[in-house]
Every structure is written in C-alpha cells, then in structure tokens.
Amino acid sequence: MEHPVTLDETTGYDRTQSYSYTRVADLGGRRVRARIHRDYYPVQSHAVAEVLSDARTWTHLAQADPSGWHADTPDPPSGVDARRELAPLADRLIDRAAAILA
16 A cells, blocks of 8 residues: 555644544545544543545544554643644554555
C-alpha cells in the first residue's frame, strides 16, 4: 500500500479536561481516520483508526489502549499543542490501518 497522504487535520480543546486530534489520510484510494481523545482520566481517553466504507460510514479498524500512551502525554491544561502531542500516536494508528488493509 502507498505511503499515507494527509488530507485533513483538526484539533480540539476543553479548557481543563481534555484535548483531541483527528487526522484523515488517503491510503491508496482508501480514506483512513485516526481519532484521539486525551482526557484527564485514562478511562475516558481513546485512540482509534477507522476506514471510510463504500457506504460512507466510518468502520473501526484498530485501537490503542490508553495504558500504552496516556502517561506519555501531558495532562490537559491550557496551552497543550494537541497536534504535537498526539500526532505520533496518529502515525502509529494509520500505519496499523495500512497493514490491516494491505
């Protein structure tokens, strides 16, 4: 499968509780999305990779358990750069999606 090409990126912030990062990439004609939500609490955080189906709905492909990344990211005070903190995890999720779809 071809190298992923980023089509869109967004970040989101809740002043004190959470931040998020979403990236949509093209993988050889398939659209893949990495969605990461980093909450103050690990149990309320998630990181998933999804593929856009032919029916134009997002289908779950893979996830990264918060126990493997939550402690490596800063707590969500104001000023956190969500893209800088969560983009490496998005890279890993998109790579996993590429391997699954290959």
